[in-house]
Amino acid sequence: MFQHTPRLLNLEITKNDQWDNPDPELLKSITDLQNLHLSENHLKSLDIISEANLTKLEHLILSNNELRIIDEAIFKRLPSLKYLDLSGNPFVCNCSNAGFIYWVLSDKQVFVAKAFQYRCSYPLSHEGELLVNFNIQSCFESVGLFCFITSSSLVLLTLVSSFTYHFLRWQLVYGYYLFRAFLYDGKKKKEGCADVYDAFVSYNVHDEEWVYHELVPELEERQGWKLCLHHRDFEPGKAILENITDAIYSSRKTLCVISPQYLQSEWCSREIQMARYFLLFSWFGPEGRLDPVVSGGDPSDQLSPFYRMRKLVKSRTYLSWTQARSHRGLFWERVRRALESGNDPTDTHDPLTANV
Template identity: 60%
Template sequence: MVRSIPNLQSLDLSKNKLRSLDFLAHADLPVLSWLKLSENELTVINETVFLSLPALTYLDLLGNPFTCDCSIVGFIQWVISNNQTQVVNAYQYTCSFPLAKQGSKLLDFDFQSFWMDVNFLCFISSTCLVVLTLLTSFIYHFLRWQLTYGFYLFLAFLYDSKKRKKEAPHCYDAFISYNVRDEAWVYQKMLPVLEGEQGWRLCLHHRDFQPGKPIIENITDAIYSCRKTICVISRHYLRSEWCSREIQMASFRLFDEQKDVLILLFLEDIPAHQLSPYYRMRKLVKRRTYLSWTQAGGHKGVFWQNVRRAL
């Protein structure tokens, strides 16, 4: 509307509920000298609006609900420093927001504190930059080899993870770790059900270990070439040195791969206090559920179904 009257000299827009004056910045009003904007809803004034009115000599903003924060600092500075435009009754303008400053004079607003905040922010930023530079120099000078070593360890971990994903399928479904004195139970009770009826591929040391190879290598290869390890635990098992090595290796794999690779099967009821000397076994029993042959009673079918589910 105002673009069509470029020779406009006086404009009264009071009591129009205006919330912004941005439209004046785009209007072509080169000779506008008298502007009344009293009793509107102007909270923030952008001083650049008045810079687009080169002939402005009279301005009335009385009765507007000004917000006294950092957004109005530019306007206050323009009012104080401007020698061309007379801002009528500027010392009567009051703050309406925030509530803590309600009723205080607009020109009494202490905007210097905002510049102090800016200076403080610059101080904090420069201090952080200096500390970061010193810390980087210290790490490079004293800890660079440790960081390099850690970096290559991380690369090795990533390589190992990718390699495991590309590994061939396991040769067996389960490695059976048992003591030789429990061999009769394994061959007479376990194998007919797990291999004969359920069809699992089991690895047993008397049958599947490679002759001439060191025992510890056979144990390691058997545990890592099977999806699971079943430990057939009895009092004889706990006292066996090689059985201890087998469950130790299976525990290492459990920790290393973070997968459910270990199944505990108790042939006897062994109280927890009797497991105390065998710290690793007691720790596993406290953290993991296990199967008990003696508690199966007359429900052997349910017991073997639980083994099947665990596999």
């Protein structure tokens, strides 16, 4: 309509009963407009103003329309505006108009005609009250409280996440794999499957020579036990913890070859910790699943920095390879008894056993 009058300075459109939803781009081409009068047009929104580029508009009259909620940001985009008339509109007295009320009371550039006479029409509990008397402070307090709760929740969530990641991440990972083992246990019971291995051997790579030259020939070749060794039996491509879980759960026993290198190993620590977790839940298997075997002859002072290992060894009898000396046959016999019966050796006076 106004494409051919881009330099129009004054425009008045009033008392238009069928103009309650005008085209938002109607005024877009009138960039030099200075005075705009849109009274009594049943306007329900200010889209026609917000979509226009009225940087030179000085006077705006929107009286006697059907405007309920006013977005004050629209007027902030009119840098030349000096006079505004919104009288006769059915304003809503709630937090939706809090920003507009604050702008009316604080803006020094725009004169809002009859601003202190604007009255509320909605809700009914505020009908007839002055718009400027509405308590906007409660709205800002609610927003502030919401922001405080949100920011506090984010901070707390960050702290809890950091604490969990730093201190409990492996426990959560273990819990996940234990849950999977629990499901696997139910499946095995339904299918009636027997254990795949007689024992899973947990050892450090530095003790590999002793395992392959002493332990494996004795237990597999001479005694006939089926062992699970991670270098030989772990499934390629599967997650390490998943391999550990499957190996421990698929074995009747877990033999831990404890040495100074074992104590320093991160993955060996997780293997024995996983085996300890299996002991905590009776539904995972019989007691006595974990059997420590000390190959390096570690004295008490070497175990002292390793609280969990020291606590474990204190609570369970273990076999010491270095203390066996000339009793190697008896050492392997006691290992055989442990694997065969599923119970730990109980004779603490035997020269092959010691308690830290």
